[in-house]
Amino acid sequence: MYTVMITLFAIVVVGYVAGKLGYLGGDFDRQLSRLVINITCPALILSSAMTGELPDRQLILPLLAISAVTYVLLTAVAFLLPRYLSRKREDDGVVGFALMFGNVGFMGYPVVASLFGHEAVFYAAVLNVVNTFAVFTIGTILITGRDEIEGSRFQKKVLYSTPMLSAYLSMLIVALQVEGIPEFVSQPLTLIGQITVPAALLIIGSSMSQLPLRAMLGNRTVYAATALRLTVLPLAVHFLCRALGFSPFVVNINTLVIAMPVATYGTILCLKYNRDTTFITETTFISTLLSMLTIPLLAIFLL
Numbered sequence: 001m002y003t004v005m006i007t008l009f010a011i012v013v014v015g016y017v018a019g020k021l022g023y024l025g026g027d028f029d030r031q032l033s034r035l036v037i038n039i040t041c042p043a044l045i046l047s048s049a050m051t052g053e054l055p056d057r058q059l060i061l062p063l064l065a066i067s068a069v070t071y072v073l074l075t076a077v078a079f080l081l082p083r084y085l086s087r088k089r090e091d092d093g094v095v096g097f098a099l100m101f102g103n104v105g106f107m108g109y110p111v112v113a114s115l116f117g118h119e120a121v122f123y124a125a126v127l128n129v130v131n132t133f134a135v136f137t138i139g140t141i142l143i144t145g146r147d148e149i150e151g152s153r154f155q156k157k158v159l160y161s162t163p164m165l166s167a168y169l170s171m172l173i174v175a176l177q178v179e180g181i182p183e184f185v186s187q188p189l190t191l192i193g194q195i196t197v198p199a200a201l202l203i204i205g206s207s208m209s210q211l212p213l214r215a216m217l218g219n220r221t222v223y224a225a226t227a228l229r230l231t232v233l234p235l236a237v238h239f240l241c242r243a244l245g246f247s248p249f250v251v252n253i254n255t256l257v258i259a260m261p262v263a264t265y266g267t268i269l270c271l272k273y274n275r276d277t278t279f280i281t282e283t284t285f286i287s288t289l290l291s292m293l294t295i296p297l298l299a300i301f302l303l
Contacts, residue, residue, distance in 0.1 A: 005296045008110060011198055012288075015205020024206035036199050041105055042166035044113075044193030048121035049170040050186040055122040057174045062250045063123055067130035069244065070237050070258060074100045075138055077233065085224050091279055093142040094270065098225045098283045099233065100142070101135055102260030104128045105163065107204070107291070110197040112256060115299055122174065123253050125167045131257075132164060135265050143269040204288060207264075211285055218286045222279065226262075226287040230294040234259035238302075252302040259298050261287035 018024040024032075049055060078096030086095045102108065104124065112124040173181075218226075238255040242248070266280040 005292055008114065008197075008201055009292045011201040012205040012208070012292075015202035016209045017205075018202065019206035019209030024202060025210060029203055029206050032199060033203055036196055036203065037105065038162045040192055040196040040199060041109065042162045043189045044109060044121055044196045045125040045163070045166040045170050046173075047186060047190040047193045048119055048125070049173045050181045051118070051190055053119065054177060054179065055119050055174050057177065059123060059247075059250060060126055060171055060175060062246060063126040063254070064130065066241055066246050066250055066254050067127045069241065070254060071100075071130055071134045071138075073237060073240065074233065074258075075134070078138070078142060081228075085221050086279075087221065091221075091276075093145055094266070094275065094279050095221065095225055097139055097142045097266045097269075098262045098280060098287075099228055101131070101139055101263040101265065102229065102258050103263045103284075103288070104131055104257055104260055105200070107200070107260045107288070108257045110200060111260070111295060112253065113197065115256070115303075116253065120253065122170055123250075124257050125170060127254055127257050129164065129167050132161075133159070135263065139265065140269060140273075143266070143275055144273045204264075208285055208288070211281060214282075218282050222282050222286055225283050226290060229262060229283075229287055230259060230291055231298070234298065255302060256295075256299065259291075259295060261291040 078100040082092040082095035112120045234255050241251045262284040270277045
């Protein structure tokens with residue numbers, strides 16, 4: 001367990017050093033991020049349904065259901081709890097975003113694949129369908145403010161983005177139990193998908209290297225939000241979903257996925273809508289750093 005997390009952390013450190021030395025950063029990071037999001041990550045999702053034993057199709061609906069329950073709860077938390085954490089009311093939405101959304105695409109898939117096996121990426125992708133929809137609806141409203149309806153309208157094209165299309169197609173493959181996909185299709189997708197883990201972690205390390213020293217220190221609100229995001233909320237969702245009767249395997253995958261550090265989409269949305277990025281950047285950094293400790297501990301609890 002710790003070997004896996006040390007390996008992942010080592011790649012983040014390499015990304016950090018490479019960023020400091022100028023090998024990564026700036027436009028290169030932006031282009032590499034686009035490559036990961038739009039090409040390598042979708043390939044990883046598709047290959048999880050094409051190689052080895054097919055994932056269990058009977059888990060698709062339970063995964064969607066538990067994800068819906070999870071984000072209903074997290075939505076309530078995101079709108080109600082920040083007022084007790086942040087000192088400035090204008091920061092409430094950003095704090096709520098940090099509490100609600102974890103870095104599923106960049107951290108969730110690599111961690112799930114490392115701990116549960118390659119086929120588990122499919123299950124994480126099913127969970128991420130609800131997450132992605134929520135990010136660009138509720139998440140955008142949190143960042144822009146509930147009064148700015150015009151700026152926070154949901155863009156339907158998100159539902160047809162490459163990562164979402166790959167999730168739909170992989171669900172279709174599993175639901176129809178499509179087997180015998182030719183190797184000239186599955187093998188290239190597998191190789192391209194394998195780029196996702198190291199590339200995503202290098203980008204995280206590089207982005208950390210661009211932060212000022214103050215961002216590495218954080219403040220009371222940053223640490224409170226980080227503690228809630230990494231431990232309290234995942235455990236609360238875990239016990240709630242167990243009480244609701246979801247299977248332990250589905251609950252464990254869901255718990256691990258939502259225990260990721262703050263989603264990088266928060267910074268992207270803040271930049272897009274001209275919001276102050278200080279809090280979201282600091283919380284993303286601190287939560288990513290501390291997740292190297294909390295994820296293994298949570299995994300031991302789950303497994």
